[in-house]
Amino acid sequence: MFDQMLWFVARGSGIVSLLLVTASVCFGLLTVARFWHESWPRFFNLEMHRRISLLAIVFNVVHIATAVLDPFAKLGWSSAFVPLVSTYRPIPVAMGVVSMYLFIALIITGLLRAHMPQGLWRVIHWTSYAMWPLALGHSFLAGSDAGSIWMLAIGGISLGAVGACLLFRIAVWDQNRGRLDDAVLTSSWEDATRRGKGR
Amino acid sequence: MSGRRALDSGMRLEIDRIACDAYGTCAELLPEGIDLDEWGYPVMAPGNVPLHLLDHAKRAVDSCPVLAMRLVKAQAPALAPAPPPAPVLASRPDRTEGTPPWPPRPQSRAPKRSPEARRRR
Amino acid sequence: MTARLLAGQAPAAGAETLADHRARLGDLPGRAERSHLIKTLEAAGLLGRGGAGFPVARKWASVAGRAKGDAVVLANGAEGEPLSHKDRVLMTSRPHLVLDGLELAAEAVGARRAVLYVGSEHTGARDALEHALAERAATRSSTLPRVPITMANPPVSYVAGEESAAVHFVNAGDPRPTTVPPRPFEKGVGGKPTLVQNVESLAHAALIARYGDAWYREVGRATTPGTALVTVTGGKRPGVLEIDLGTTIGEVAQWAGVAAGDGSPVLLGGYFGGLVAGADAWNLPLDPAVLRASGTAFGAGVVAFMGDATCGVTTTARIMDYMAGSSAAQCGPCVFGLRAVADASARIATGQARGDDLTRLRGWSQSIAGRGACRLPDGTTGLLASSLRVYDADWSSHQHHRRCTVPRGVARATA
Numbered sequence: 001m002f003d004q005m006l007w008f009v010a011r012g013s014g015i016v017s018l019l020l021v022t023a024s025v026c027f028g029l030l031t032v033a034r035f036w037h038e039s040w041p042r043f044f045n046l047e048m049h050r051r052i053s054l055l056a057i058v059f060n061v062v063h064i065a066t067a068v069l070d071p072f073a074k075l076g077w078s079s080a081f082v083p084l085v086s087t088y089r090p091i092p093v094a095m096g097v098v099s100m101y102l103f104i105a106l107i108i109t110g111l112l113r114a115h116m117p118q119g120l121w122r123v124i125h126w127t128s129y130a131m132w133p134l135a136l137g138h139s140f141l142a143g144s145d146a147g148s149i150w151m152l153a154i155g156g157i158s159l160g161a162v163g164a165c166l167l168f169r170i171a172v173w174d175q176n177r178g179r180l181d182d183a184v185l186t187s188s189w190e191d192a193t194r195r196g197k198g199r
Numbered sequence: 200m201s202g203r204r205a206l207d208s209g210m211r212l213e214i215d216r217i218a219c220d221a222y223g224t225c226a227e228l229l230p231e232g233i234d235l236d237e238w239g240y241p242v243m244a245p246g247n248v249p250l251h252l253l254d255h256a257k258r259a260v261d262s263c264p265v266l267a268m269r270l271v272k273a274q275a276p277a278l279a280p281a282p283p284p285a286p287v288l289a290s291r292p293d294r295t296e297g298t299p300p301w302p303p304r305p306q307s308r309a310p311k312r313s314p315e316a317r318r319r320r
Numbered sequence: 321m322t323a324r325l326l327a328g329q330a331p332a333a334g335a336e337t338l339a340d341h342r343a344r345l346g347d348l349p350g351r352a353e354r355s356h357l358i359k360t361l362e363a364a365g366l367l368g369r370g371g372a373g374f375p376v377a378r379k380w381a382s383v384a385g386r387a388k389g390d391a392v393v394l395a396n397g398a399e400g401e402p403l404s405h406k407d408r409v410l411m412t413s414r415p416h417l418v419l420d421g422l423e424l425a426a427e428a429v430g431a432r433r434a435v436l437y438v439g440s441e442h443t444g445a446r447d448a449l450e451h452a453l454a455e456r457a458a459t460r461s462s463t464l465p466r467v468p469i470t471m472a473n474p475p476v477s478y479v480a481g482e483e484s485a486a487v488h489f490v491n492a493g494d495p496r497p498t499t500v501p502p503r504p505f506e507k508g509v510g511g512k513p514t515l516v517q518n519v520e521s522l523a524h525a526a527l528i529a530r531y532g533d534a535w536y537r538e539v540g541r542a543t544t545p546g547t548a549l550v551t552v553t554g555g556k557r558p559g560v561l562e563i564d565l566g567t568t569i570g571e572v573a574q575w576a577g578v579a580a581g582d583g584s585p586v587l588l589g590g591y592f593g594g595l596v597a598g599a600d601a602w603n604l605p606l607d608p609a610v611l612r613a614s615g616t617a618f619g620a621g622v623v624a625f626m627g628d629a630t631c632g633v634t635t636t637a638r639i640m641d642y643m644a645g646s647s648a649a650q651c652g653p654c655v656f657g658l659r660a661v662a663d664a665s666a667r668i669a670t671g672q673a674r675g676d677d678l679t680r681l682r683g684w685s686q687s688i689a690g691r692g693a694c695r696l697p698d699g700t701t702g703l704l705a706s707s708l709r710v711y712d713a714d715w716s717s718h719q720h721h722r723r724c725t726v727p728r729g730v731a732r733a734t735a
Contacts, residue, residue: 215499215693216499216650216651216653216691216692216693217497217498217499217650217651217693218499219651219652220652221652236653236657236687238652238653238656238657239652240651240652240653240656240691241691242687242691
């Protein structure tokens with residue numbers, strides 16, 4: 001019974017991890033896209049993004065530990081930390097391993113953001129565009145639930161959520177920073193005299 | 200305005216005006232000290248942050264998605280608690296006229312029943 | 321008027337050669353005397369001539385105090401203020417005076433490197449300085465330590481002359497202001513303490529090093545001692561003039577051929593300055609301390625006579641448009657605020673004012689200052705505020721009656 005427990009927890013914590021990371025990516029996209037509303041204050045997106053990311057650490061650690069400790073999964077510790085050495089579904093497991101490393105980098109640079117060059121922080125944060133698809137792929141392919149209806153549904157919802165947020169972020173691409181140059185380059189005097197002549 | 204003076208925290212807010220991109224989270228979390236102008240950019244109250252608002256100021260600084268805000272030790276620390284309307288000179292003061300000053304410290308919680316009501320019981 | 325910087329051959333005659341420079345002024349003082357230069361400058365009370373008027377000795381001392389022999393001196397000859405020509409005239413006609421000042425400053429602050437920061441379009445000044453550097457390299461006889469001097473030539477723009485922009489350009493090729501702190505005297509070119517000093521200030525320092533602080537204080541008619549270069553526009557005789565500080569605007573007007581009793585406003589300090597009303601202007605001494613006390617500023621030494629035939633509203637509107645276009649496009653309040661100011665003032669000037677334009681303009685003249693990374697919005701709205709005060713009747717007339725008080729046909733902006 002106990003050995004099955006590890007398997008259950010590994011699956012469950014993995015799925016929760018995926019959902020949390022998905023939510024974190026969504027809130028991150030909404031932060032940059034400056035989504036806000038009367039009932040959705042501006043500070044909400046970044047706060048949720050940070051807090052959910054930190055919560056995801058817990059579930060990630062549990063997922064990795066239980067998956068490795070599960071005697072029936074036949075994953076050694078090396079499978080969790082070295083991509084492609086796993087004998088069980090090497091590529092899907094490797095996707096999880098790479099995603100884990102990127103996640104660690106994102107967490108560390110996120111916590112230390114104020115103490116590092118912002119250019120470096122930004123480049124590392126862009127790797128989240130690789131981290132999340134790898135996590136999603138790992139979820140779809142690596143687990144024993146792969147192919148089941150509800151796993152596909154969870155994956156589909158995650159994909160939909162991130163897709164929607166990404167489309168929104170692209171749609172509002174040019175926020176303030178882009179408009180600065182335009183405002184400087186116009187000429188008030190020329191516009192006014194041209195309008196005046198037209199009268 | 201009530202006669203209750205705000206204690207000075209000895210810290211003031213600084214904004215990196217180049218990094219600031221009008222996200223506006225600072226004004227949400229510290230409305231007592233930060234207003235947004237018509238283009239969404241912050242207008243700060245002059246002087247140091249009052250002590251009772253320091254925690255809120257820290258949250259406001261943390262909330263900026265581009266880390267454009269900072270809390271720094273004031274150059275000339277006030278020797279006595281500064282009255283709210285008088286601005287303390289900082290090395291790069293925001294405009295000091297026309298900006299609404301920091302509000303005074305709120306009154307301590309009023310008793311649930313007035314003394315008269317309590318006496319009547 | 322005492323000629324000091326411009327003593328010797330007329331500026332129109334071109335660059336003074338090294339031989340003439342040495343013949344006229346003699347050698348630089350010995351090392352013993354030079355070691356007290358910062359104290360001498362302090363005793364002289366020399367103020368910076370780049371526009372801010374900051375005491376030169378204090379600036380040098382703050383760099384010297386931080387440097388460990390690795391400081392940098394940057395001679396600021398960017399001159400992005402369109403109404404100012406004095407730095408160009410000085411660099412073109414007295415390059416050796418500027419270079420003397422640069423080398424003296426380098427020694428005084430413990431610098432290992434010097435930069436000549438001259439706008440790329442100021443070709444006369446660049447050529448004169450390059451030629452002067454070649455002359456000095458060929459006949460090295462001074463006891464000053466050799467400091468490598470390089471040229472940096474930013475595109476001519478208003479903000480390029482700002483000290484953090486100068487440092488940014490030398491470090492990264494980007495002539496836009498950066499966020500301070502750290503200020504250049506703390507961390508500048510190559511991360512080292514950097515002295516950014518206007519070329520005219522360096523030239524004055526070069527003379528004070530030779531003749532002493534008492535000599536410097538011999539002239540000066542009001543509070544501040546010394547001479548200064550001013551650029552005069554308007555009137556029959558525009559040009560660059562060296563005045564004793566404290567000379568009144570009226571005397572300069574006489575020199576410039578501006579009609580006596582012309583009560584029209586005067587623009588002091590340039591686009592970063594302020595307007596003084598004609599009636600008050602004539603007796604106002606051109607002295608940084610006096611001008612600051614009376615609410616204007618000496619700035620970069622521009623004295624522009626507006627003349628009666630100038631529509632003050634139009635002139636201001638065009639200056640606002642120019643300044644809004646000069647923004648480095650980094651800070652929202654500057655970009656959007658100055659653009660709103662330019663739009664509103666252009667509408668008012670051309671008789672297309674909206675109902676609340678003038679009210680909003682008055683509000684913006686107070687609310688934009690101090691909210692950018694550099695002082696461009698401060699200077700611009702300062703000029704706006706002084707225009708709203710001095711030309712109050714004209715602004716109202718344009719706003720409410722769509723009528724210009726200057727007769728048609730002669731309304732013309734000087735800028």
